[in-house]
Amino acid sequence: MSTTQTPPEAPAGPSVQRLARQRSLWERTNKATLVMAGVTLAVFVFFAAADSAFLTFANLSNLATQVGPVLIVGVAMTFVITAGQIDLSVGSIVAFVAAISAQLLVAGWDSSLVMVAALLMGLGWGLVNGWFTAYQGIPAFIVTLATLSVVRGLALFQTEGFSVPIASTTFVAKLGTARWLGFSATAWIALAVVVLGLVLLHATRFGQYVIGIGAAAESVRRAGVNVKLVTMAALGFSGLAAGLAGLLIAARLGSGSANSAQGFELTVIAAVVLGGTSLLGGRGTIVGTLIGALLTQIIANGLTLLSVSPYLTPIITGAVLVLVVWVNLRGRDLAWFVQRLTRRA
Amino acid sequence: MAPTGPGTALPGDLLVELSGITKSYGPVKSLRGVDLTLRRGEVLGLVGDNGAGKSTLMKVLAGAVQHDDGEIRVHGEPVRFSTPSDAQAEKIGIVYQDLALCDTLDVASNLFLGREPKRGAFIDRRAMHEQAARILADLHVKVTSTHQEIGTLSGGQRQTVAIARAVSFAPDVLILDEPTAALAVAEVESVLKLIGDVAAQGVGVILITHRLQDLFRVCDRITVMYEGQSVDDAAIADLDIEKLVGLITRTPQPTRTEGSRA
Ligand SMILES: Nc1ncnc2c1ncn2[C@@H]1O[C@H](COP(=O)(O)OP(=O)(O)OP(=O)(O)O)[C@@H](O)[C@H]1O
Ligand SMILES: [Mg+2]
Numbered sequence: 371m372s373t374t375q376t377p378p379e380a381p382a383g384p385s386v387q388r389l390a391r392q393r394s395l396w397e398r399t400n401k402a403t404l405v406m407a408g409v410t411l412a413v414f415v416f417f418a419a420a421d422s423a424f425l426t427f428a429n430l431s432n433l434a435t436q437v438g439p440v441l442i443v444g445v446a447m448t449f450v451i452t453a454g455q456i457d458l459s460v461g462s463i464v465a466f467v468a469a470i471s472a473q474l475l476v477a478g479w480d481s482s483l484v485m486v487a488a489l490l491m492g493l494g495w496g497l498v499n500g501w502f503t504a505y506q507g508i509p510a511f512i513v514t515l516a517t518l519s520v521v522r523g524l525a526l527f528q529t530e531g532f533s534v535p536i537a538s539t540t541f542v543a544k545l546g547t548a549r550w551l552g553f554s555a556t557a558w559i560a561l562a563v564v565v566l567g568l569v570l571l572h573a574t575r576f577g578q579y580v581i582g583i584g585a586a587a588e589s590v591r592r593a594g595v596n597v598k599l600v601t602m603a604a605l606g607f608s609g610l611a612a613g614l615a616g617l618l619i620a621a622r623l624g625s626g627s628a629n630s631a632q633g634f635e636l637t638v639i640a641a642v643v644l645g646g647t648s649l650l651g652g653r654g655t656i657v658g659t660l661i662g663a664l665l666t667q668i669i670a671n672g673l674t675l676l677s678v679s680p681y682l683t684p685i686i687t688g689a690v691l692v693l694v695v696w697v698n699l700r701g702r703d704l705a706w707f708v709q710r711l712t713r714r715a
Numbered sequence: 716m717a718p719t720g721p722g723t724a725l726p727g728d729l730l731v732e733l734s735g736i737t738k739s740y741g742p743v744k745s746l747r748g749v750d751l752t753l754r755r756g757e758v759l760g761l762v763g764d765n766g767a768g769k770s771t772l773m774k775v776l777a778g779a780v781q782h783d784d785g786e787i788r789v790h791g792e793p794v795r796f797s798t799p800s801d802a803q804a805e806k807i808g809i810v811y812q813d814l815a816l817c818d819t820l821d822v823a824s825n826l827f828l829g830r831e832p833k834r835g836a837f838i839d840r841r842a843m844h845e846q847a848a849r850i851l852a853d854l855h856v857k858v859t860s861t862h863q864e865i866g867t868l869s870g871g872q873r874q875t876v877a878i879a880r881a882v883s884f885a886p887d888v889l890i891l892d893e894p895t896a897a898l899a900v901a902e903v904e905s906v907l908k909l910i911g912d913v914a915a916q917g918v919g920v921i922l923i924t925h926r927l928q929d930l931f932r933v934c935d936r937i938t939v940m941y942e943g944q945s946v947d948d949a950a951i952a953d954l955d956i957e958k959l960v961g962l963i964t965r966t967p968q969p970t971r972t973e974g975s976r977a
Contacts, residue, residue, distance in 0.1 A: 389848035390823075393862045573837045578820070582828060585817040585866075592779045592815045593829035594800030652819035 402646035402697075403658035410665040417672035424675055431552050433671050435622065438556035439464070439615035441663040443634070444641045445567035446611035448659045449604045451642055452571070454584040454651025455503060455510035457605060460612040461634030462522035463495045465627065467616030469525045471542070472534035472626025481541035485617060492613015493606055495521055500602030500609075510605065518635070525628035533627040536620060546621030556618045563611065567656040580604055584651025633684055640691040641666050666690070728754045729791060730888055730919040731776065731807075736785035738771055745771045746782065747943040753888065753919040758910055760930040760951070761923045762963050763940035769923050770812050772940070773890050776921075777809040778802030789888075800829070808886030812893050812923075814877040818866030822858055823847035825865050826880050850883045851876075855905060870897040878906065882913065889913060892923045907933050927956055941965055 418425040443460050450457045471488045475481070499517055503510040536543045548555045571577035579600045582590040591597045620626035643649055644665055645658025669690070670683055731753040738746040746768045753759050761769050774780035776787065778796030787794050789805045796802045802809075816825050823844045824831070832839045832846065847861040856875045858868060865873060874897045881889060891910070895903045903926075910933045914920050922934060930937060930951070937954060939947035939962045947962045954962075 386845070386848040386852045389851055389858070390844040390861050392844075393860065569837075573840075575831055575833070575838060578824060578828075578831060578838060582817040582820055582824075585819040586815070589815040589817050590828065592777070592799050592811065594798065594803050595829050596798075652817070 400646045400653075400655050400658060403655050403661060406644055406646060406658065406661050406665065410661050410668065413665060413668055413672070417668065417675070421672070421675045424672060427552060429671070429675070431549075431554070431557070433667060434557035434560075435554040436671060437663050437667040438554070438560040439619055439631075439634075440637055440641055440667060441560040441660065442563045442615045442618075443608065443611045443638045444659045444663045445563050445656055446604075446608040447638050447642045448567065448645075448647050448654045448656055449571065449577075449580050450510070450608045451639070451647050451649060452584045452651060452654030453580045453601055453604045454587070455601065455605065456514065456639070457496075457499060457510065457608045458514040458635050459495065459499060459517040459521055460608055460615075460638055461631040461636075462518045462520075462525070463492055463609055463612035464616040464619060464631035464634055465629065466495070466521045466525040467491050467613045468620035468626035468630050469529045469534060469628040470626070471617055472536050472620050473529065475536050475540055475542060476534060481545075484542060488617040489610060489613050492616065493610040496606040496609015496612070497602065498609075500605035503605055504598040504601035514605075522628060529626075529628045531628060533625045533629075535625045538624065542617070542621045543624055546618070546624060554622070556622060559614070559618065563614075564656060564660055567659075571654060571656055576600065576603070581652060581654060584648070584653070586652075633687070636691055637666055637687055640687060640694055644690075644694045730755055730757075730789065732786075732788040732791075733772070733776065734786050734788075736772065736775060736782050736787070738768075738775060738780065738782045744943055746775070748785070749940065749943070749945045750948075751938050751945060753921060755887075755919055756914050756917045757936065758914050758920045758922060758934045760934035760937040761921055761940065762925075762927075762930070762937060762959070764942075764963060767940040768943040769940055770892055773809060773892050773921065773923065774811075776802065776888075777807055777811075777890060779809075779811075803829075803884065806884070806887040807890065808881040808884045808888065809890040810874075810877045810881045810892060810894050812896075814873055816865045816873060816877060819864060821862050821864055822851070822868075822876055823861040825876060826850060826861075826883060828880075850879050854879045854882065854909070857902075871899060871902060874898060875902060878909070882909065886918065888919045888921070890921045890923075893925070894922070895924060895926065895929065903929070927959055930959070931956070937962075939963060 423429055443464070447457060447460065467488045470491060471484050474484045474487060479487070495517060499510065499514050502508050502513040545555050550558060571580065579590055579595050579597075582595070583597055583600060587597050616631070619630060641662035642659050644662030645655055645660070647654045647658055666687065669686065673683060673686065674680070729752060731751070733749060733751040736746050736749040737744070749768070749772055751761070751772070761772075763769050771780060775782045778799040778801050781797060787796070789807070794801070794805060817828065820828070826847045827843050832842045844861045851858060851861065854875070856872070856879050858872055858876065865876065868876065874894065878891070878894055881891075895906050898906065907929060910920050910922060922930070924930065934951050936948065936950050937959065938945055946965070949962070
């Protein structure tokens with residue numbers, strides 16, 4: 371059968387080109403992301419005007435370091451949420467990896483080994499989440515809620531709740547204080563993860579299947595794709611990213627604590643959803659996650675500069691999250707609204 | 716294997732043989748022993764009541780559902796499909812009744828889902844869209860752009876994209892589960908013509924439809940299912956609409972003398 375291979379003198383030359391023509395940049399842009407980019411810019415300008423310390427290189431560099439862990443895990447979380455899943459355990463994994471890595475350093479492990487171990491621990495927890503979700507059919511919400519509790523519990527048990535200091539002579543500690551072109555290792559690594567995420571989501575089959583699974587997992591399965599493996603990989607990726615973030619946070623603070631990164635998962639999910647990734651799955655944007663992560667951290671950074679009580683930050687983060695989820699679930703309406711406002715006559 | 720079926724078919728002509736296929740969903744026995752054969756270049760109509768098990772049987776043949784008992788032979792070889800890709804490897808293509816598309820992916824991505832053209836490790840989007848456009852133009856599918864999201868297409872457009880997807884695999888066996896349910900008159904005609912064209916090239920086609928008049932236009936043979944079993948198998952030449960309705964509804968239809976019941 372050659373219906374498709376050879377168009378025997380098909381009169382379809384120009385129409386083929388017309389069909390395949392790329393749409394305009396405007397049509398391709400995620401409108402929810404665009405709105406958030408505007409909001410982020412406005413918040414940025416607001417803090418720049420409100421406090422002269424905000425728009426200094428030192429503060430911006432500091433901001434980039436603060437954004438780093440949220441961004442690293444946010445990129446991975448974008449895959450998880452786009453696939454129609456959720457990972458609530460990333461904060462606990464960050465704390466676990468931070469605490470255990472510090473203990474391994476204290477126990478005399480070489481930094482290089484500890485770094486590998488940190489990534490493997492993160493990946494391992496992610497794969498546990500992924501296996502129960504994809505192969506045992508337990509909703510990721512339940513699985514990761516359980517590991518949220520178990521993983522932090524193990525870290526607390528292991529460290530008895532004490533913060534474990536990291537000797538400043540170790541490579542890990544030096545990594546925490548290193549600067550290249552004025553920016554920390556965390557910031558540069560986060561940038562690399564963003565680029566990786568962009569390529570992975572938009573240019574590979576893996577990304578394509580993640581989006582497809584979020585839209586209609588059964589359709590992707592019937593297309594011959596190993597849906598369980600892709601789903602497990604997405605959750606494994608978020609665990610790995612949390613492991614990396616845990617290592618970098620411990621390195622920067624010079625200690626690892628089982629009590630660190632409380633509520634981190636909410637910040638990350640807020641960042642992802644703020645950026646325009648759909649909580650219902652099937653639609654994801656890494657650029658959006660970058661914007662969302664920046665927005666959450668600009669607010670946190672700006673509020674600190676304005677000497678707002680630090681106890682207010684979680685309240686504001688939580689409130690922003692609810693607001694964002696509300697907008698996100700009505701995202702189609704919002705996109706439609708923006709489209710109507712901006713439609714050319 | 717000694718196919719002693721009707722006609723003068725050579726063993727090599729047999730594309731698909733299903734025998735004694737059963738499938739239960741818990742207490743629900745969807746299939747309770749189905750036999751079906753399909754020859755090269757043949758168009759087989761598969762009919763039966765709602766819930767007779769037609770779609771389930773076709774999902775078994777496409778690897779989307781695993782049967783409990785019975786045997787599938789393709790080209791005379793016994794096969795066991797544990798995933799849809801196993802069936803794809805045997806060149807079995809299917810248009811599912813529910814289409815199996817992804818709403819948030821664009822037309823080209825849906826056409827190539829699971830077999831995206833690659834350059835190195837990356838999807839070659841340009842090639843994918845060009846090939847998609849060519850497929851759509853060849854089959855006269857009425858969409859405006861390969862970049863359009865499937866979810867924004869009309870029901871009929873979605874159905875024609877699903878058909879284009881199945882046909883573009885160049886299958887040996889093409890399964891169409893109610894492919895014309897959402898189509899306008901002209902599109903139904905072009906699907907019927909497509910069925911004739913691919914059958915002429917040697918593809919075996921299984922057509923499920925409730926539009927009985929279409930069966931008489933394209934089918935060579937009809938297999939009837941009733942409550943999970945294959946109950947009849949007749950050449951189209953031996954049937955008329957009334958007889959066929961009788962076979963589907965399992966009511967004895969006195970068709971020999973016209974109007975005897977009216
Ligand atoms: N996943 C499932 N779980 C439970 N029961 C199922 C499932 N799939 C199908 N069935 C049952 O199997 C029977 C056959 O369904 P099937 O879809 O094969 O019918 P059909 O002949 O295609 O009907 P229609 O003409 O309405 O499309 C039905 O009673 C249906 O309820
Ligand atoms: Mg059906």
